[in-house]
Amino acid sequence: MQQNLKPNRPKIITTEIEGLVFNRRMNIAHAIEALLSKEFVLVDDFYSTGLQILEELNFYLKQKFSKKDYNSQREARSVFRELSHKLLLMVSDNRLEVRKSPKIGWLKILYPEISEFFISFPDVQGLNSSWQWFQNGIKLDILPFRLKPYFGTYFPTRFDHLELFENWLKTYNGTKKNAIDIGVGSGVLSFQMLQNGFQNIYGTDSNPNSIIGLTQEVERLKFGNKFNLSCGDLFASLDFATELIVFNPPWLIANHELEEGIDKAIYYEPDLFPRFFEQAKNHLAKDGKIVMIFSNFAKVVGQEVKNPINVELGNFNRFRRVEFFQKKPKPSSKKTRRKDWRQNEKVELWVLSHK
Ligand SMILES: C[S@@+](CC[C@H](N)C(=O)[O-])C[C@H]1O[C@@H](n2cnc3c(N)ncnc32)[C@H](O)[C@@H]1O
Numbered sequence: 046m047q048q049n050l051k052p053n054r055p056k057i058i059t060t061e062i063e064g065l066v067f068n069r070r071m072n073i074a075h076a077i078e079a080l081l082s083k084e085f086v087l088v089d090d091f092y093s094t095g096l097q098i099l100e101e102l103n104f105y106l107k108q109k110f111s112k113k114d115y116n117s118q119r120e121a122r123s124v125f126r127e128l129s130h131k132l133l134l135m136v137s138d139n140r141l142e143v144r145k146s147p148k149i150g151w152l153k154i155l156y157p158e159i160s161e162f163f164i165s166f167p168d169v170q171g172l173n174s175s176w177q178w179f180q181n182g183i184k185l186d187i188l189p190f191r192l193k194p195y196f197g198t199y200f201p202t203r204f205d206h207l208e209l210f211e212n213w214l215k216t217y218n219g220t221k222k223n224a225i226d227i228g229v230g231s232g233v234l235s236f237q238m239l240q241n242g243f244q245n246i247y248g249t250d251s252n253p254n255s256i257i258g259l260t261q262e263v264e265r266l267k268f269g270n271k272f273n274l275s276c277g278d279l280f281a282s283l284d285f286a287t288e289l290i291v292f293n294p295p296w297l298i299a300n301h302e303l304e305e306g307i308d309k310a311i312y313y314e315p316d317l318f319p320r321f322f323e324q325a326k327n328h329l330a331k332d333g334k335i336v337m338i339f340s341n342f343a344k345v346v347g348q349e350v351k352n353p354i355n356v357e358l359g360n361f362n363r364f365r366r367v368e369f370f371q372k373k374p375k376p377s378s379k380k381t382r383r384k385d386w387r388q389n390e391k392v393e394l395w396v397l398s399h400k
Contacts, residue, residue, distance in 0.1 A: 053197050055168035062133070063085065080098075081105075092145050094143070136156075150176055175197070185201070198231050199310035214237060223245045223246075227249055227280065248272060294313060294338075295309065299313060332398070336395070365399075369396070371394075
């Protein structure tokens with residue numbers, strides 16, 4: 046791994062701030078008013094006070110944005126996101142200052158050099174839930190160990206596409222020496238390739254958190270000698286061809302300027318696929334295969350966009366489709382089902398080769 050990679054981490058405030066210092070003996074309406082006027086509100090007593098303020102803000106905005114379609118709900122989330130980030134907590138010596146707050150290891154790991162700062166409440170919630178995932182790991186049916194995603198790294202929460210890939214790997218009878226995993230994330234596809242007999246994995250990701258975290262993880266799992274990980278765009282500095290290239294790209298086209306980190310795992314800029322295919326041409330061995338995982342999710346959420354893999358196959362003379370599999374995802378659990386936009390979704394596995 047490249048040395049000196051710096052992880053993406055939530056923005057913090059290290060200077061003095063002006064705003065409302067709030068505790069639960071005060072009227073919560075004052076906190077909401079201050080947030081709506083885009084002033085800072087610093088929670089001064091209990092962690093739960095911050096939770097209450099966020100709940101109240103959410104309730105207020107739900108009434109304001111009552112339309113249920115995907116775009117209105119997205120706008121509501123974006124306003125909530127902006128205002129809720131004005132709600133702050135103080136950190137001293139890598140711990141939250143408020144009482145009855147969770148212990149979050151990331152505060153020390155990600156900010157080793159800063160002892161006192163303010164951080165937004167939603168960012169603390171993000172750090173906290175990421176810490177829980179990281180500590181507990183994620184149990185997947187297809188892997189014998191738990192996946193431990195580093196802060197700010199994409200990890201799978203639905204598994205149908207992993208099953209498609211596992212089934213495909215079981216039937217793959219080509220050479221298994223080297224594979225490239227573009228956008229390696231928390232490494233799940235690479236681990237699947239390893240357990241199906243591949244000897245060397247070259248993983249890249251544009252998100253440094255993925256590379257930092259996965260480097261630690263493969264050492265812990267004693268797979269270090271099988272992985273070569275690099276942070277960079279697409280094929281980064283890899284300059285050779287392999288028999289298998291896998292890419293589980295973002296599935297939605299971006300209508301906003303992309304932020305670093307998870308945003309780039311979910312949304313793609315229009316040039317991502319053309320650039321990938323152009324570079325893949327030189328990185329795929331003569332009889333090699335490209336496996337791409339995709340989904341019709343963009344269509345499901347109302348994006349009017351052509352499937353970028355079909356666009357490549359239709360417009361260029363570089364690759365041909367060798368195999369194609371589709372799977373209807375299992376319905377999400379009742380608990381997580383919002384409005385079930387996903388009921389028409391199908392995950393896809395594409396296998397391409399040189400033309
Ligand atoms: C949908 S996630 C898939 C992660 C992992 N392969 C998996 O299947 O769970 C897409 C990944 O691609 C990475 N990514 C997005 N754009 C990239 C680019 N231009 N170059 C390299 N990696 C990229 C993201 O950071 C993210 O880790």
